[in-house]
Amino acid sequence: MSTVVTALGHEWEARMVALVDSLPGIDVGRRCVDLAELVSAVAAGHGDVALVSLELRGLDRDALHQLDLAGVHVVGASAEGDEDSERRLRQLGLTRVVHLGTPADELADLLGVARRGPAPGAATLAGTVGAGPTSTGGVAVATDDPQAGPPRPTDEPPPAPEAGRARGRVVCVWGPTGAPGRTTVAVNLAAELAGSGVPTLLVDVDTYGASVAQALSMIDEAPGAAAAVRASEAGSLDLPTLARVAPEVLPGLRVLSGIPTPARWTELRAAAVEHVLDLSRDLAPLVVVDCGFSIEDDEELSYDTLAPRRNATTLVALEAADEILVVGAGDPVGLQRMVRAVQALADLPVVAPRPVVNRVRASAVGSDPQRRIADSLRRFAGLERIAFLPDDPASTDAAMLAGRTLAETAPGSPLRAALRELAGALAGRALPRPSRTGSRLLRR
Incomplete structure (x- = not known):
């Protein structure tokens, strides 16, 4: 069973929670109204996955880092068709983003990641202040290839923006x-x-x-x-x-x-x-x-x-x-x-x-x-x-x-x-x- 803690936009939060709660093997453990409640909930062990949206006041890279240190997987969420929110979430380092129109099987696969092992930051960041050379802060990376297997954590820096060009x-x-x-x-x-x-x-x-x-x-x-x-x-x-x-x-x-x-x-x-x-x-x-x-x-x-x-x-x-x-x-x-x-x-x-x-x-x-x-x-x-x-x-x-x-x-x-x-x-x-x-x- 994978437990999800949510902190979403109020206009579509109820529909997303109902959709997530209907997925097999996934349970909504806490519905948070602000960032402080979300951080407290995951620190207390009330969830394996945090589902967040840009409407969450104070959501930034440092907040995602705190969630990562708490040992939870973070997944971004947006309203259906809100490409700007999805782009902003990805720029914050969240490469796993879902929306109201995401197919149920794909949504279940993304949110069920907690059953495959601990969050990537739980072991590597426990004794340090940073996540090493990675740019995503230890957030798990999804793949567009359905045959590629379960999502994996980022253990290496992203590739250079231009093929064949060495990074500085x-x-x-x-x-x-x-x-x-x-x-x-x-x-x-x-x-x-x-x-x-x-x-x-x-x-x-x-x-x-x-x-x-x-x-x-x-x-x-x-x-x-x-x-x-x-x-x-x-x-x-x-x-x-x-x-x-x-x-x-x-x-x-x-x-x-x-x-x-x-x-x-x-x-x-x-x-x-x-x-x-x-x-x-x-x-x-x-x-x-x-x-x-x-x-x-x-x-x-x-x-x-x-x-x-x-x-x-x-x-x-x-x-x-x-x-x-x-x-x-x-x-x-x-x-x-x-x-x-x-x-x-x-x-x-x-x-x-x-x-x-x-x-x-x-x-x-x-x-x-x-x-x-x-x-x-x-x-x-x-x-x-x-x-x-x-x-x-x-x-x-x-x-x-x-x-x-x-x-x-x-x-x-x-x-x-x-x-x-x-x-x-x-x-x-x-x-x-x-x-x-x-x-x-x-x-x-």
């Missing part, structure tokens, strides 16, 4: 507290990649101190990341919309600016951020993400229900990343924090990180600083493939003062050369050595 890679720039230079590295890496002919999208999801917009002299009153997340929550985010809220600030470099004040961190919901990053792979071959420092997940210790998680955006980004750069400062305190940060990453389902030691200088660690730092990181954290960035305060101060990149203000600086070498490693090819003259970029 996500590179997260992360590091411990203490201002090790995450934003400086992220901004200039993205600029070097774009300047070398690799279209790049720079995304700022730092919920504590987003500063990409200020570093690039962008107006931050309308943050692009928050706009993209709102569109994702509403089910209206597509590639043209994402491109519109991510302006091109340099040739080949688009930017999704972060929230201007930390108080707005609640605008960046984990499920929507995950969708934004997944869609970003289709907008640019390389997506560079500037993350916040904290990866603690202590909310569940303070609340006995689902609670907003400030660090969820960083955790989701790290889990979706194809490469993680851990930025640490080249001094004793910064290196100790870096070792502990790498150890903390080992508890997350993420790829092996690549260490980047910033502000390397002999005055902080002694003579031959690269050798000393490499020996310490190898001994205490087992780290190899370390990238070293020299301390160059004059160049970074000039770039920050002008609100521009190192390629524009200090094209011949040693820090820019080191960042360009790191960018080449990410791009999979060596980039030409920067010229000391004639390298100033034209800002759009």
Whole structure:
């Protein structure tokens, strides 16, 4: 027996409930009037399947994520002939949508999915804040082929929008507290990649101190990341919309600016951020993400229900990343924090990180600083493939003062050369050595 919990539009709710209740092996367990009642009902175990419609106030991607965490299958519903509602439901990630005219046998097959096993998100999301790299949040996917067997959960990302076209890679720039230079590295890496002919999208999801917009002299009153997340929550985010809220600030470099004040961190919901990053792979071959420092997940210790998680955006980004750069400062305190940060990453389902030691200088660690730092990181954290960035305060101060990149203000600086070498490693090819003259970029 499969138990369905409904939350539908009042004009046709009674007819849909009567239709579902008449199906063999399916029972309507609860008829909910709002989202809060629906979430409470499924959390209490009153249903295996949630049947929802757009008329449900507050239905967005984050609400679907909460239902997924509760371990229920979510199916969208619309009035017969309401193509706009069906399209919006699918944009929210619901690929299983029914209406009043759906044949009874097909409706029974879609709603009877609970008898085939647990909801796809029940096991994979129990200990994490995100659903991994999938864009549907773990909602089961239906097939149009009647011979294809029962619906299956989405365990892999959707295919690229164009046949044969590889999707973009996500590179997260992360590091411990203490201002090790995450934003400086992220901004200039993205600029070097774009300047070398690799279209790049720079995304700022730092919920504590987003500063990409200020570093690039962008107006931050309308943050692009928050706009993209709102569109994702509403089910209206597509590639043209994402491109519109991510302006091109340099040739080949688009930017999704972060929230201007930390108080707005609640605008960046984990499920929507995950969708934004997944869609970003289709907008640019390389997506560079500037993350916040904290990866603690202590909310569940303070609340006995689902609670907003400030660090969820960083955790989701790290889990979706194809490469993680851990930025640490080249001094004793910064290196100790870096070792502990790498150890903390080992508890997350993420790829092996690549260490980047910033502000390397002999005055902080002694003579031959690269050798000393490499020996310490190898001994205490087992780290190899370390990238070293020299301390160059004059160049970074000039770039920050002008609100521009190192390629524009200090094209011949040693820090820019080191960042360009790191960018080449990410791009999979060596980039030409920067010229000391004639390298100033034209800002759009």
